[in-house]
Amino acid sequence: MSCNSSVTHVQLSTLGKAERTTVHLMPCEIEHNGPAQVSQYFSATTKDRKQDKTVSFRGRGLQGAELSCPQGYTGLVLKEVNPNSSDQEDRTVKVSSMFDKLTYWNLETPPNSDDMVVMAMDWPELAEAIHGAVED
Amino acid sequence: MDLGDFEADNSVSCRLTSEIPDICKSEDCCLGIDEAGRGPVLGPMVYGICFCPVSRKEQLKDLKVADSKTLTEAERENLFQNISNAKDFVGWALQILSPNTISTSMLQRSKYNLNALSHDAAIGLVQFALDSGVQLKEVFVDTVGPAEKYEEKLSQRFPGLEVTVRPKADSLFPIVSAASICAKVARDHAVKGWSFREDLGEVDTDWGSGYPGDPKTKAWLLKYQDPVFGYPQFVRFSWSTAKNLMDSKGAAVYWDDDEEDGEKAAARQKNTSMLSFCHRPTGTTAQGAAHQSHRFFTERRLQGLGAL
Amino acid sequence: MATKKKRTPNSKNSSWVAITAESAIDTDKDGDPAFLTLRNPTTDAASLYLFSSGDLQPYEVKAFTEDCHSWLIGQTVQRDGRLLYITPMDPLYLMLPYLVKAAKEGKFQPLDQVVMDEEFPACSRLLSCARSLSSVHLVAEEKEVGGRKFHRYSQEKTMQWLSKKVDRTVTALKRSNISVGEGVKSRTYVRVKTESDTNDEDYLRYAHGLVSEYIDEDLSKALRKHLQLPEPTSPKETEPPTKKRKLSELPVEAGEDFSKFNSSDFARKPPKKMTLAQKTLAKVDKSGMKTMSAFFSPKVKAERK
Numbered sequence: 001m002s003c004n005s006s007v008t009h010v011q012l013s014t015l016g017k018a019e020r021t022t023v024h025l026m027p028c029e030i031e032h033n034g035p036a037q038v039s040q041y042f043s044a045t046t047k048d049r050k051q052d053k054t055v056s057f058r059g060r061g062l063q064g065a066e067l068s069c070p071q072g073y074t075g076l077v078l079k080e081v082n083p084n085s086s087d088q089e090d091r092t093v094k095v096s097s098m099f100d101k102l103t104y105w106n107l108e109t110p111p112n113s114d115d116m117v118v119m120a121m122d123w124p125e126l127a128e129a130i131h132g133a134v135e136d
Numbered sequence: 137m138d139l140g141d142f143e144a145d146n147s148v149s150c151r152l153t154s155e156i157p158d159i160c161k162s163e164d165c166c167l168g169i170d171e172a173g174r175g176p177v178l179g180p181m182v183y184g185i186c187f188c189p190v191s192r193k194e195q196l197k198d199l200k201v202a203d204s205k206t207l208t209e210a211e212r213e214n215l216f217q218n219i220s221n222a223k224d225f226v227g228w229a230l231q232i233l234s235p236n237t238i239s240t241s242m243l244q245r246s247k248y249n250l251n252a253l254s255h256d257a258a259i260g261l262v263q264f265a266l267d268s269g270v271q272l273k274e275v276f277v278d279t280v281g282p283a284e285k286y287e288e289k290l291s292q293r294f295p296g297l298e299v300t301v302r303p304k305a306d307s308l309f310p311i312v313s314a315a316s317i318c319a320k321v322a323r324d325h326a327v328k329g330w331s332f333r334e335d336l337g338e339v340d341t342d343w344g345s346g347y348p349g350d351p352k353t354k355a356w357l358l359k360y361q362d363p364v365f366g367y368p369q370f371v372r373f374s375w376s377t378a379k380n381l382m383d384s385k386g387a388a389v390y391w392d393d394d395e396e397d398g399e400k401a402a403a404r405q406k407n408t409s410m411l412s413f414c415h416r417p418t419g420t421t422a423q424g425a426a427h428q429s430h431r432f433f434t435e436r437r438l439q440g441l442g443a444l
Numbered sequence: 445m446a447t448k449k450k451r452t453p454n455s456k457n458s459s460w461v462a463i464t465a466e467s468a469i470d471t472d473k474d475g476d477p478a479f480l481t482l483r484n485p486t487t488d489a490a491s492l493y494l495f496s497s498g499d500l501q502p503y504e505v506k507a508f509t510e511d512c513h514s515w516l517i518g519q520t521v522q523r524d525g526r527l528l529y530i531t532p533m534d535p536l537y538l539m540l541p542y543l544v545k546a547a548k549e550g551k552f553q554p555l556d557q558v559v560m561d562e563e564f565p566a567c568s569r570l571l572s573c574a575r576s577l578s579s580v581h582l583v584a585e586e587k588e589v590g591g592r593k594f595h596r597y598s599q600e601k602t603m604q605w606l607s608k609k610v611d612r613t614v615t616a617l618k619r620s621n622i623s624v625g626e627g628v629k630s631r632t633y634v635r636v637k638t639e640s641d642t643n644d645e646d647y648l649r650y651a652h653g654l655v656s657e658y659i660d661e662d663l664s665k666a667l668r669k670h671l672q673l674p675e676p677t678s679p680k681e682t683e684p685p686t687k688k689r690k691l692s693e694l695p696v697e698a699g700e701d702f703s704k705f706n707s708s709d710f711a712r713k714p715p716k717k718m719t720l721a722q723k724t725l726a727k728v729d730k731s732g733m734k735t736m737s738a739f740f741s742p743k744v745k746a747e748r749k
Contacts, residue, residue: 004481004490004563004564004565004566005481005564005565005566006481007478007479007480007566008444008478008479008480009476009477009478010469010476010477010478010479010494011476012469012471012476012477012497015469015471016471019518021517021518022516022517022518023461023515023516023517023518024515024516025513025515025525025527026513026514026515026516026525027391027392027512027513028389028390028391028392028512028513028514029389029390029451029511029512029513029514029523029525030364030387030388030389030514030521030523031387031388031389031390031451031452031523032363032364032387032521032523033458033459033520033521033522033523034520034521035519035520035521036362036363036364036365036516036519036520036521037362037364037365037519038516038518038519038520038521039335039519040334040335040336041334041335041362041364041365041368042365042516044333044334044335045147045333045334045369047145047147056147056236056239056240056369057365057366058365058366058373058382058389059236059239059240059242059243059366059372059373059374059378060239060240060243060244060373060391061240061244069463070463072465072466072467073463073464073465073466074463074464074466074469075461075462075463075464076461076462076463076464076469077459077460077461077462077517077522078459078460078461078462079458079459080458080459083456083458091444093444093460093479095469096459097517097518102527107245107391107392107393108244108245113621116436116437116508116510117508117510117527119435119436120436120437120438120508120527120529122432122436122620122621122622123436123438123506123529123531124463124465124529124531125616125620126432126613126616126617126620126622126654127504127529127531127532127533128531128532128616129612129613129615129616129617130534130609130612130613130654130655130657130658131504131531131532131533131534131537132532132534132612133534133575133579134582134605134608134609134612135608364521387521388451388452390451390512391512392511392512427486427487427661429657430653430654430656430657431653432622432650432653432654433506433657436508437508437509437510438506438507438508438509438529439506439507439509440484440491440492440504440505440506440507441491441492441505441506441507441528442481442489442490442491442492443481443490443492444457444460444479444492444505
């Protein structure tokens, strides 16, 4: 099976050039891939109260919170280098940007520790327990 | 009129009030309610109340207040000045509902329609007058939606008050006209002095009347439309004009509470079925092959990947 | 009313957001990390893994996936709202199925003849992982003849190794806020973790379940026996209700008449959406079963026995 033998290489040399960026996980699907005036419309109107943030998107009220990457982890945005090359070839991705915290947004609901994405952050620590080396 | 409080944050609802005349705290008073800027797709909607002692109703007529809609902007400014000058017996209060408040309320998960929003603003203002010690007896309201229902609602909410809800109340009762002037002046000022929070550089203010039917307004909406974010918060996203322009020119956006059509419902069905399947206990099928993820993963929406 | 929107499928992704173990992108080593597909030790299906530079260490790739999500990244939008997690993986889990299969022949063999897979040729890269070679003795007996190493799978050693895995996991669970009790079955309920209603068996069972994500069903059963865990109780008790969260989340700040709506009206006639959801529920399960069983083809598993 050819698909099982294909490899996607990560160009590690791009890591040094990757800039820190802000990332927002939105509670809606936006049918778009590409440039957007995030700072002009979104960041400029975001209100930062003590812990919670509020903003609106397309006329809907959002409430958000920051979430840090777990210790020993870093956020990467990977981008395919030649996205339109044929399926047979190996693919290559580069590190286009990095982040150490993300902001996730809920539709109207205040962020809390039961939010899915907060719970998902439990995974790396538990993975370390399941996959770390055991002593003889 | 000083809109400083609203302009400090024009994305929320804001209340502005005059001093409460002492005489209103000792004598029976009448109160008028009206709104400004219900129809436009741009800018805030303003709710206003005006109140004075019942005994001074005639004097109110001398202020020459009349239905604000028949007046020019300059005339309204003058009349608001007259009202301000009569501060020894006339008080007012305003609730400015920002376009962002209107959008997010009307587009809320549990829809909060414009009538309910208006009614709540009016009720809040009457309550404010009562809380400030105004000896309210009579309340006159320009209609929003069916007059009888609204009258019943207000009478129930304020049992001690004599409530009259009428269409065109702003031309029938001077105290409603006065409220109408206060509201309209605030709306004019808010629109004129709108400070855009978005980083848009110099914004063209030639948006016409702000009514959806105005070609200038429509042209302005198109000019300031962003394919991803829509519009500045100056625009009421919940207005069909704004929505339709977005649907035809902007990137489609899907929310988990969107009305479902057949296709999406089917997709969701499939999705739910995957989840409910995953929650099932490990059944030993004939081949013993099917594997279900542990609930740690299903509860956190974590899945393995077959390919990038 | 605006016309109904039709969601077009997000056909091909070319951008991903990933929370990645820093060790996976260590630039001190030669060569680039690579994503490859290997046989999933539990499902036999093709699964994605990342190998760090020089194949030092494999990493598992999981995706946090919620419907209706997208990313804003700097000054761009990424429609695909998944969040990938790239976490270190113990290579032994990936090698174990091959060792178990070779054990049928009962003899000691060199690893490079054992960890071979026509369907997943990349599996030989597991042998380049330093960790694989230094820890394979935890699941296999080792013999050295003429400077060459030979291995034979040992169920006994494997059980020891897996119990240690479970122990480590129990310790991590106890440190965390993860609720492991059978009493809490759904996120629609408030998670309250009290010491009294979570006992050691709950932790052990939960940890066994997690480790079983990386071993096949036979090993999972053997491990359960080894840990002296009772068989799972009746299916009903382990099946959490699959409620939808959003219905319980109506914001209450809306004002005036909403309290009325929420209580009496709500109870009298459920809102349209709920009926819709209920209506679709019956069909839902059946179609799901079909999809899932078709997805996890049993053929390789049978061959192994």
